[in-house]
Amino acid sequence: MDAVRSSHNAAIRGFIRYGLRWSWRVAAFVMLFNSVSTGLSVYRDRDALSHYVAAGALTGGLFRINLGVRGLVGGTLIGTVLGLPAGALVVGMQTVAGETLRDRSRRERQERYHVQLREWSARLQLTDELIGDLSVSTTENQDMQKIQQLLDLPRNEGLVVDAEGP
Numbered sequence: 001m002d003a004v005r006s007s008h009n010a011a012i013r014g015f016i017r018y019g020l021r022w023s024w025r026v027a028a029f030v031m032l033f034n035s036v037s038t039g040l041s042v043y044r045d046r047d048a049l050s051h052y053v054a055a056g057a058l059t060g061g062l063f064r065i066n067l068g069v070r071g072l073v074g075g076t077l078i079g080t081v082l083g084l085p086a087g088a089l090v091v092g093m094q095t096v097a098g099e100t101l102r103d104r105s106r107r108e109r110q111e112r113y114h115v116q117l118r119e120w121s122a123r124l125q126l127t128d129e130l131i132g133d134l135s136v137s138t139t140e141n142q143d144m145q146k147i148q149q150l151l152d153l154p155r156n157e158g159l160v161v162d163a164e165g166p
Contacts, residue, residue: 032059033056036059037087041102047090047100047101056080057080060080061079062075
């Protein structure tokens with residue numbers, strides 16, 4: 001029982017001691033890989049397997065450049081070899097799905113545009129209807145003239161009660 005607890009404690013100490021070192025390296029690797037592959041996809045306006053291979057090669061080479069030219073070449077080759085299946089997996093999944101992420105975002109953007117266009121047209125039509133309703137009609141003019149005539153009548157002084165009291 002003590003041996004199992006001791007091995008677990010050693011594993012936990014190892015995670016605590018070396019976890020930070022590995023986590024920032026993995027985060028930097030993933031960020032660089034995704035930045036390069038996404039940048040190439042945006043620049044060329046399409047998704048391709050070659051983008052993932054190039055991203056893997058560049059990322060692997062940069063992470064092994066501290067070992068000299070041999071490390072650079074080795075990292076580039078390893079990155080290329082590992083970028084190929086990663087790209088094949090992503091492109092294959094998008095092919096199976098029938099729609100790439102880029103096509104999906106374009107379709108959704110077009111749908112949002114058409115919805116906004118319909119809303120704008122409806123608002124414009126409502127505004128035109130309100131302006132038509134607000135136009136001065138003959139009945140409204142007659143009502144206004146009647147109100148004005150009533151206001152112009154002289155006051156009946158006999159019925160006005162003094163506000164100060166009797």
